[in-house]
Amino acid sequence: MPSAALLKTADSRTSLLLRILAIWHIILSMAALAGIALIWAIAPQAVWLKIVISIVLALVGIGSGITAVWIQKRQHRGRMLSLIINYLGFLFCLLYGMQVLGVFLGIDAMAGTFGRGIIFLGGVLLGYLISAFGDRYDNYPARQKVFRQIGKIVILISLAAFLLAVGLLQGLWALILQFNNPTPYFLLVGLILFSIMIWAMWRNPTAEAMKAGNVHEEMLSGLLFLSPNLLGFLLFFAGPLLFSFYVGFTNFDATTGNRDWVGLQNYAKLFNLSIVQLDAPDQPVTEALDVQVYDELTRFNVLGSSFIIGAEDKLFWLALRNTITFCILALPLSIIPALLLANLLNSKLPGMKFFRAIYFLPSIAAVVGVALIWQWLYNAAVGYINFAISSSVNLLNGIFSLVMADPQIRWLSDTRTALLAVVIMSAWQWIGFNTVLFLAGLQNIPGELYEAATVDGAGKWAKFWNVTIPLLAPTTFFVVTTAVINALQLFEQVYVLIPTEPPGGPNNSTLSLVLYLYQKGFQRFQQGYASSVAWVLFIVIFGITLLQYWRNRAGGSNY
Amino acid sequence: MRSTYRVIMFLQTAGAYAILIFFAYLMLFPFLFMFSTSLKDQTDTFRYPPRLIPQEQTTVSVPGYDGLKPLYYALVGDEKRPYALVETNIQAGVFANPNNPEVTITHPLSDVQPTGGADSQQTVTFNGEETKLWDVTVEGVTTPMVQLSQTVLGRFVDPENPSLQVLQNVRLSEPVEKPTIRPENYSEVTTLNGLDRSLTNTTLITIAVVTGQLITSVLGGYALARLRFPGRDQLFVVYLGTIMIPFVVLITPLYQLMVLIGWVDKLAALIIPWIFTAYGTFLMRQFFITIPKEIEEAALIDGASRLQILWKIFIPASVPALATLATFTFLYAWNSFFWPLVIINTGNRANHVLTLSLSILRGKAADNANLVMAGAAIAVLPPMIVYILAQRFFVESATSSGVKG
Amino acid sequence: MFRKSLWPILTLVIIASMLISACAKTTEEPKPTEPQTPPTQPPAADVTLRWRTRPDNQAEIDVYQKASDAIDAKMEGVKLVYEPGGSESSSYQDVLKTEIAAGTAPDVFWIPGTDIADFASRGLIMNLNDMAAGFDINAFYPAPMAHLTHNIDTGKEGAGSGALWGLPRDVSTFVLYLNLDLIAEAGAPDPRELAKEGKWDWDAFLDVAKKVRALGTDIYGYGANAWWGPYGVWLNAAGGGFFNADRTACGLDTDASIEGLTFQRSLYVDNDVAVPYGEDSEPPFMTGRVAMFQNGRWGTPGIRANAKFNWDAVELPKGPNGHMGNWLFWGAYVVNAKTQNPEKAWALLQQLTMAETQGMISELGTNIPSRVSDEAIAKFLTFTPPANNQAYINGLKDNVTAEGPLWAGSWPEFDAVMGPAIQAVLTGQKTIDEFKASICAEANKVFKK
Incomplete structure (x- = not known):
């Protein structure tokens, strides 16, 4: 039973903490504003970076100021904002500290020692399997417990061995050695301060004083849970996206660092x-x-x-032409066989799972590996594809006494066939994926519809045309749009399969949009221009996505 | 009537299987080719017509000659016999009877004599030109002939009885071969081309990306599915909208970001940006939303924390969804090439990933198909093994997404 | 309670410890490039210099490493780190530019001669002129040195121009690698003999190629790879070239250039004696299906290792005006403009191009020393096979054109226009007239106005 006196002291402690918090936020606010001035006064960073940092600091400064006021007024939103700001501060100190201490870069070193430790990870797996094996003895709790115990010990021992093998001790030592300049200490102090402030605001008495309810608790949990993903998303996705849009209007050259605003010049050159x-x-x-x-x-x-x-910009148009040609050829080649195969697989014959498994196999293999294989299949002199063609030609000549010439196609070095070679390989890799999608769509079609059609006396073809095709339309649409989006991003297939230098040959016949972007951005380092190419591609893909979305909505109502 | 129906049914089934098997062969053949070539000897990769079973030329020791000599089929009379090649570059001429130039014989130059002696060699008018005549002795019969052109031959002898010999063109001789496999290709390609280190890197990256992405996606998905906070639904729409944004739009600015924080050429650049994805969050959210609310509410009343609820209720219930996301991420991380090409393709070979090393191997070992295929097999096998173990989830990940392929 | 939260805590601990163990080696082997690590070492410690070349195989890497160690022992206060760059196929220059963009490029690196202008005019490499007072640039082949001393502002070249961008590592030139077995089987005359008698010209070349081609559908007389080097020599031999005399405009449509291209087209299209343009000619040569394979000295180690037939080298055939028109390929060591230690880098550059170092590397067979000296040449001739090393030296003497940077424009962009157009001609998709009509209109755009 808490006595009245205790309650009172708790209250006074809480109000003291709240006062400290308010002061802390005022200090933080001023520090942020001072930081802006400092950035512009001395820091050597690029202008755009200064602007970004200033905006962030200004937000922190203003937010922190408002928080102080709200804390004084004991409004709950003050607690929310305070927690958010301090949490972000905490994360910043933690991550920046890790960066300064070289933890992220240390992953490289870890990869070096990782090989040594990998066998112990196997031990962890073994331990897990042992303890999972114990689950079989649901009826013998004692035996189950023994297995669990053994499993746990194995896991812990192998884990310790793993950590030692990959160099935990050296790592710790290296970490300590990094504390040789003021920055880590500064960040450590920041880390502690932010933690204290979070604790001060989070503790129950403070929450009560700030009139926090269940709804608020849920809100905070929601934000907390989403925060890792959201922050990463903002940092590595949304931020770069905006930056890319900006860079598209500059003549950014990454080797020299020049970045002048040129307005629509890049786009004008592209479309001229x-x-x-x-x-x-x-x-x-x-x-x-x-x-x-x-x-x-x-x-x-x-x-x-x-x-x-x-x-x-002739190359851009060539790349556009090739990309579109690729789409037009690869789509039917990967979709029509898939539709056929899905229909066959949908029958109740035995062994269908096995076939489905085989068809799906190519789509899980790395494009690089697949392209290397096909490069040799396409080999003009000793490749299997030309061998198959010659054999068929000889066979046909023999049977029908014709005099067809063996075409001896130089698949990868002939301007007329190089893109076709890419198409065939890609279609081969995509068929299984599309088949699985179609199969899922087919399995969603209710069997009664077929029965009704059978009663009406429809034949197989009639059923296919009148029942399967219309009802499969949403799936087909999805497959087509997905395939188009993938096809528009053609890059790896060409880069690895076609052995010309620069890639995209012969005679630019396999230059795709993304490859062109790569050449501009990462071989010539005209990254401003490359960004505008990227945005053209993005707008096309986004248009198709919108179409897909709109179609899904429209389709959803009448299906 | 009934039997014709049966026949038709049977034919239909047979036809269906024929098509299915044909496509299965088509899908598997490149992989078969890869494994077979990866076990071949380099010369064998250039044989035409190509063969799937790796073979090597047989060698044999011949009495009276040093070392092992390669075996070829030699034409002895009308019979093909395995003979050993013991001498090459024997100068020979292509001779023909001036009256019948269609029939030519190839004979060593050391074995022909000028017709009529070296000092007074006879000539004949052949194709309108004064041409020298040579005495060519074949099977005891000597004929004066004209030399049409010159070539070289190889000397092939019977390994058991080296005195039996045949002279014939070496290049066109068919070698005697036996099936042999060369598993050393794998060790050669891993040690010589640094593929072992790349394999470790790729493994580490894949483990890190899959783990990281599962954690952030589960947390984020739970927040989006179950916890109400301001702006949640708008955020969800934003997440949904960004799933389709192609990576190529991001590649330049992301590269710049990596330059800014000093992660170019570092493995961190292959891990950290990839553990936060809209797609994974979206997938987990869609799954969590189907879990009944009642269980969760009961647990809340019992005083469980959100994290405990997530750990004890949601995660056990969503193992299939987690496995689907994990397989999807696994494939993405293992197979990714464009981003490593941009960010790691610098002098630091120690940080190369498998796909990158492979694309370099392609150029370096342009004429070693066996090594390239061994490298490809190393890259392709792990996903295949995982696929065989967890096939269901691969198919799930395809049907639930179809997004980033 | 403890039991319930054991796993999450354990997970966190694992992740944390993995991240910590991540730091393990960073201090054991300090990498000088890590931008975060401020130079905290006491100044007495050695300065670390990183340098890089493009090796093609492990043997070459080993030799460069040996050279690096030898120089390291000689130089005071410097610790050398040798980095093998990517191979030819992994786009060495792109990688280098990536690193320059990221600020992690080595202090001293090698680049091909054609890239000097691009790197210099972007300010990526250092002008060494001020440090090189009194340095004798005449010790090297004059043609590369002319390009290496090009002054961007004044256009002057040679000693006293006020510019020095680097020093050449080595030189190389094209020869025809011969499959002697095929030539003998075809009964064709030995090109080496013809060359000695002075009869090795385009007609003799075509004759040998045709005779070999007649041996079979998969046997070719001639093979070359698809880049500017192989097709360029035919233009040069006819008296033409890529550019006009002062390299300020396209010269591909002059009568002489067209004559060279026409002959080369006849090899591919009309006479069909060559491995089809665009196909990699090296594998068929290695497997004994090409009689004459045009390549530089850098191809020697690979042929030594892989060729299972009798082979040798011969110089290129003489063109219609009696000259070969070979390329003088070269690449130079240059100093990163952002290096912290320019003086030390310049010292390293001199060490790397010393006769001693060059001898060590050319012994491997890959290249020819870039210093002009009878002694170096005499030594080079002993590095067999091929027996006929004289072919390379002959190639360097007669009407040789130095592979050159394009100071007046962008070489990569010129190449990007020229390459596809020539390809179209040599594969028979474009006629010579079509080529002549449009090529220079397009190619002249890459020159600065």
Whole structure:
């Protein structure tokens, strides 16, 4: 039974803590504002970075100030804001401290020693298996307990062995050695201060004093639980996304660090086309186009007159053309067989699971590995694909006494077939994935519909066309859009499969948009220009996603 | 009537199986090729027509000759016999009878004599030109012939009886081979090209990314599914909207961010950014929302904390969803190539991951298909093994997402 | 309560300890590049210098490592770290640029001659002129030195130009690697003999190639890889070239260049004696299906290791005006513009290009010393096989064009325009006339106005 006196002292302690908290927030607020001034006065960082830091500090400063006021007024939102700010401060000190102490970079060193310890991780697994094995003896609690105990001991011992093997002791020692300049100490103090403030605000008496209820507790838990993901998302996703948008309007060169605002110039260069009517179909390009700006892209004939299209950035248009061609070819090649196979697999014949497992196999293999395999299958001289073609040609010639020539296709070095080679390989890899999607869609179609159709006297084909296809439409739509989105991001397949230097050959015939982006951004380091290419691609993909989303909503109501 | 129906049914089933087996073969063949080539000798990879069973040329020791000599099939009379190649580059001429130039024989130059003696060699008008005649002796019959062109031959002898010999073209001779496998390719490729270190790196990264992503996704998914806080639904829509954003948009700024914090060329850059994903959070949220609220409320009344509820109730109930997310993440982390290419492709070979080492291997071992395939097998096998163990979850991850492929 | 929270706590402990153990080696082997670690060591300690070249195989890495250790022992107050860069196929320069962008590039590195201009005009490498007072640049082949002393502002070259970007590591030149077995089987004349008699010209070359090609559908007379080097020599031999005389505009459409390209196209298209353009010619050569494989000295170690037939080298055939028109390939050691120790880096540069170091490396067979001296050449001739090392030296003497940076424009962009266009010609998709009509209009855009 708490006595009245105790309650009173608790109260006075709480109000003392709250006063300290309010002062702390005022100090924090001023420190943040001072930080802004400091940043602009001395720090050597780039301007954009200064702006970002200033905004963050300003938010902290203002928020902290408001918090102080709310704490004084004993409003609950003051507690929320205080907890959030101190939590963020805590995290900042912790992560920045880890960064300063080299913990993240130390992962490299750990990878070196990890190999030595990996066998002990096996021991951990063994321990887990032992204790899981004990679960079989549900009816003999004593025996179960023994297994659990043994399992736990094995786990702990192997864990300790693992940690020793990967160098825990050296790591600790290295960590201590890093405390050789003021920054870690400074951060350590910050860490302790923020922890104290969190504790002071979190403890029950303070919460009561700030009129916290269950709803607030839930709110805080929600934010706390989401925080790791949300902060990582903001730092590694949303932030870069915005930055990328900004960089698209600059001429950013990563090797020299120049970053000047150029407005829409990048986009203007990308889309700058010129169509000119030609006097004669073979008129030289120098006469038709302003060759100081435009390169010839293509020529075409409409109603007897010839035109020439020139582009300022010819490679972008070639890449766009190749990417679209890739989509157009790879889509049917990976979807139609998948539809067929899914229908076969959906029958109740034995062994279907086995076939499904095999079809899915290519889609789990690394694209790099797959491309290396196919590179040798495509080999013009000794590859299996040309071997298969020659054999079939010989066979057909033999049977029908024809004189078909063996085409001897140079798959990867011929401009006409290189992209096709990429298409075939990609389709091969995607078929199984699409089959599984279609199969899931098929299994969702209620059997009664087929029965009803059978009663109506529909044949197999009629059922396929009138029941399967319409009801599979949402799945088909999903498969198609997903495949398009994947196809638009074609990169690894070309990069590894096509052995030209620079990648994208021969004669730019396999240059895809992402590959072009890679060349611009990471071979020439024109990252401003690369970002604008990325945003063009993004807008296209986003459009398809919107279509998918809209279709899903529309489809949901009448399905 | 009934029997024709049966026949039709049977044919249909047989047809279905035929198609299924055909595609299964198509899907498996590249992997078969990979394993077979990874066990071959380098010369064997260049044989045409290609074969799936690794074979090596047989060698044999021949009395009177040093060392082991390669065996070929030699044409002795009309019979093919395994003979050993003991001497190459024997100068020979292609000769023909001037009256019948269609039929040619190839004969060593040391074995022909000028017709009529070295000092007064006879000539003949052949193709409108004055051409020298040579005495060519074949099976005891000597014929004066003209030399059409020159070539070289190899000397093949019977390994048991070296006095039996045949001269024939070496390049066109068919080698005698026996099936042999070379598992050393694997050790060669791992040690010489640093694939062992890459394998460790990839394993470490995959473990870290999968663990990290499961933790943040479970926490975030739980918050989005069960805990009410201001802005939750808007945040969820944002998460949903960003799932489809292609990675390529992020690659430049993310690279810049890594430059800023000094993580370029560091494994941290392959781990830390990838443990926070909208997709995983979304997946876990969708699953958690299906778990009945009553259990949770009862536990809350008993005084359990949120973390305990999550640990004791939600996680055991959502093992399939967790496994699905884990397989998905595993594949993504194990197979990723573009980001490592951009961020790790620097001089520091110690930090290379498997996919990266493989793409370098492609160039370095351009003419060693066996090594390249062994490397590919090392990269492809672990996902396959996991797949065989946890097939269901792979299929789940495909059907539940279809997103990042 | 303890039991319930044991697992989460244990998990946290594991993660924490893993992260901690992560630090393990960072201090055991301090990496000088870590930007976070401020230089806290006392100044008396050795300065660490990192340097890098592009080796193609382990043997080369070992030799460079040995050279590095030898120099390390010689230089006072310097600790050398040798880093093998990527191989040719892993885009060495891209990697280097990535590292320069990230600020982690080594202090001294090697780059191919064509990249000097790009690196210098972006300010990525240091002008060593002030430190190099009194240094004798004439000890090296003059053509590379002319490019290495190009003054960006004045356009002057040579001694006293006010610029010195680096020192050449080695030089190399094209030869034809011969499969003597195939040539003998085809009954074709030995190109080495023809070369000695002065009869090794385009006609003789075509004759040998045709004879070998007749041996079978998968046997080729000639093979070369698909980049600017192999096709460039035919243009040079005809008296043309990529650029005009002062390298300020495209020269691909001159009559001489077109003559060279036309002959080369005939090898691929009309006479069909060559491995199809774009196919990698090295594997077929190694497996004995190509008679004459055009490659540089760097190809020697691989052929020594893999070729299972009789082989040798011969110089390129003489063009219509009686000259070979070979390339002088070179690459130079340069100093990172951001290095902390320019003086030490310059000292290292001199050590790396000393005759002694060069001898060590050329013994491996990969390259030819970049210093002009009879002694070096005499020694080089003894590094067999190939027996006919003289072929390389002959190639360096006659009408050689130095692989050069493009100071007046962007070489990578010029290459990006030229490569696909030439490919289209050599694969028969474009006629010579179409090529001639449009190539320079497009290629001239890469020159600065």
